Amino acid sequence: MLAARRINPLFRNIEKTVKNYDRHVSTGSSLLSMDVANEPDVPKMVTDIPGPKSKQLIKELAQIQNVGAVHFFCDYDNSHGNYLADVDGNVMLDLYTQISSLPLGYNHPAIINAVSKPENLSTFVNRPALGVYPPADWVSRLQNALLSVCPPGMTKVQTMACGACSVEHGLKAIFIKYMNDQRSGEAPSMEEMDSCRVNKAPGSPPLTILSFDNGFHGRTMGALACTHSKWLHKLDLPQPDWPVVRFPDLKYPLECNTAENKAEESKVLEEVEDKIEEYNKKGLPVAGIIIEPVQCEGGDNFASKEFFQGLRDITNKRKIGFLVDEVQTGCGVTGKFWAHEHFNLTDTPDVVTFSKKMLTGGFYQKESFIPKEGYRIFNTWVGDPGKIALLEEVVKVIKEENLLDNVKVTGNYLLSNLEQMQTKYPGILSKARGLGTLCAVDFPDAATRDKVIGYLRAKGVHTGACGEATLRFRPTLLFQNKHVDLFMERFDDVLSQVKK
Ligand SMILES: Cc1ncc(COP(=O)(O)O)c(C=O)c1O
Structure with missing residues (x-):
């Protein structure tokens, strides 16, 4: 593991993060772990999505398997917290999180810690x-x-x-x-x-x-x-x-x-x-x-x-x-x-x-x-015992950092913002609804919804669809009001563009 740390750029980055995180945990700071997890402040978009490197990799993958569902290739080493990086250097606020399956975001220090612990080695090596x-x-x-x-x-x-x-x-x-x-x-x-x-x-x-x-x-x-x-x-x-x-x-x-x-x-x-x-x-x-x-x-x-x-x-x-x-x-x-x-x-x-x-x-x-x-x-x-070892850390962080409370606060804020947007764009948005951060809003049709998802992505926010014409929100448990603000600013821009 130490050798891996020396050669993998992820570990060079992460070592600092883990140290910060340990300090944060030992001082009993009330900050969410995401605040010390190398998250960028804003998205960064440098190409269209999929960008040239993604397109090339999709072409190569198509020689091996069906790529009908592949959106773009990701750079997980450089993804942190609520932000997903792609292979072309774009960094997006991720509100879809691997089809709703990332509890603590990307490269969370507690998870990296768990993988690095010598006592966990055999759990990850043997299945x-x-x-x-x-x-x-x-x-x-x-x-x-x-x-x-x-x-x-x-x-x-x-x-x-x-x-x-x-x-x-x-x-x-x-x-x-x-x-x-x-x-x-x-x-x-x-x-x-x-x-x-x-x-x-x-x-x-x-x-x-x-x-x-x-x-x-x-x-x-x-x-x-x-x-x-x-x-x-x-x-x-x-x-x-x-x-x-x-x-x-x-x-x-x-x-x-x-x-x-x-x-x-x-x-x-x-x-x-x-x-x-x-x-x-x-x-x-x-x-x-x-x-x-x-x-x-x-x-x-x-x-x-x-x-x-x-x-x-x-x-x-x-x-x-x-x-x-x-x-x-x-x-x-x-x-x-x-x-x-x-x-x-x-x-x-x-x-x-x-x-x-x-x-x-x-x-x-x-x-x-x-x-x-x-x-x-x-x-x-x-x-898979390796996944259970990771889940142990996830559950610990959820409890230590009261993430259910965070979800309630952010979820209420997200929903009230969606309701305000719905009032502002009555012909475009309807049925704003949610429980916690599991929120959604409807569009008049799939074409409008998909256009909005595309425009949002160009502005550095990755979202997902469901049902016939629904936009769904599936952020991490570390999603906060500041991320909602960042999203809403871009959502407002996109909706005014679509309204024209
Ligand atoms: C409610 C529900 N059940 C089952 C599944 C299937 O899970 P998986 O894709 O891991 O097989 C999903 C996947 O989206 C789901 O949302």
């Missing part, structure tokens, strides 16, 4: 098959990184690799629990064990999961069956006949449409009940419901806590599983560690999936959802 051969520090790492931030009422966690993989196995846990209940906990029959190997009943029962239109849960086959955002994800792929219900379509501003929105959500809850009845009757029993606390990829669609309470009550009444997918909404972005904590549910969810800002995939679950046999929820790695 064990964790489900079979876990290392001695695995239990304490799980406790520090994952159990210390457990959703209220949950005490069990299973690590996985990515978001889709977590959803996939979360769904399996629900099906397995449902069938275990059907058998009253008895062992499966020989016929069941034989028939499941060739995809036949009774061992492969025709169970279903109810999901919501415009929801997104990943691209593996089980998760994809619950994903209903873009055709691009689903075309040409065989899908099971699983029930889909529309997500409530709330009218904004919320405070002026309370009665109408309440009626809309009650209607959707009725539709959920009807759909479950319909599928139960046609021999495709519903074993569970999957939902995001905020539909993210599908357009940042919100529903009220009463709606989620209603869903939880339906699942409890019918004794079916309730999976809350927090892959994008978890890890503090809404001002609480888990978004569903805002809902005051009558009972905790049965399964809560996570990934993205948590750095590892996985899911929390109620004890009754853990299968009796080993290997039923399993793969070779079941996660």
Whole structure:
């Protein structure tokens, strides 16, 4: 590691940062770590994006793989805090953060420290098959990184690799629990064990999961069956006949449409009940419901806590599983560690999936959802201890620096600024909404939204799209009011340009 520090320019830069950071932590300074993390004050744009070096690299990559989704190549050595550098020397304020997956920004000193510690060396060097051969520090790492931030009422966690993989196995846990209940906990029959190997009943029962239109849960086959955002994800792929219900379509501003929105959500809850009845009757029993606390990829669609309470009550009444997918909404972005904590549910969810800002995939679950046999929820790695070691640091920083409070303060400021902009540009912006820094605003159409994203990028702000015509904000947990000001100044410029 010392040799690496000598040759890698990142480490030359970082050594100073880590020292500053250590001093900052030891003096108990209330500054956010980002203030000592080499962040530039403003963006710096020197070329169009993608610039010439990015274009050349995209050409080279195209010889190897599909580059249809590649925007530009990045210079991670020179990216710091909330600022992302590209290979052409542009430095952008990043409000999209690797598709919402950077809790502490780029090159955070606490993370670099963790990678540099000799006692962590073997964690990063070896990748064990964790489900079979876990290392001695695995239990304490799980406790520090994952159990210390457990959703209220949950005490069990299973690590996985990515978001889709977590959803996939979360769904399996629900099906397995449902069938275990059907058998009253008895062992499966020989016929069941034989028939499941060739995809036949009774061992492969025709169970279903109810999901919501415009929801997104990943691209593996089980998760994809619950994903209903873009055709691009689903075309040409065989899908099971699983029930889909529309997500409530709330009218904004919320405070002026309370009665109408309440009626809309009650209607959707009725539709959920009807759909479950319909599928139960046609021999495709519903074993569970999957939902995001905020539909993210599908357009940042919100529903009220009463709606989620209603869903939880339906699942409890019918004794079916309730999976809350927090892959994008978890890890503090809404001002609480888990978004569903805002809902005051009558009972905790049965399964809560996570990934993205948590750095590892996985899911929390109620004890009754853990299968009796080993290997039923399993793969070779079941996660990566290196990522858990990094998450330990992330969780420590979140707690030490009260980052959930920071998210609340910055989120309120961001939303109130978006509302002001919406008043200033009524024909262009609508439905400003958000919880914490998970904020969004709509445009009249995708073309206008995409034009604004392009103009913003030229001014040094990297943002992302979702849904049909939505601009979404997915900054780090270290995002502050000063970054909001910097963004708003440029947003105002761009909107006045678009208005002409
Ligand atoms: C709510 C939700 N679930 C699941 C996924 C899938 O995660 P991954 O892309 O890591 O497979 C995503 C990804 O955006 C997501 O937003």
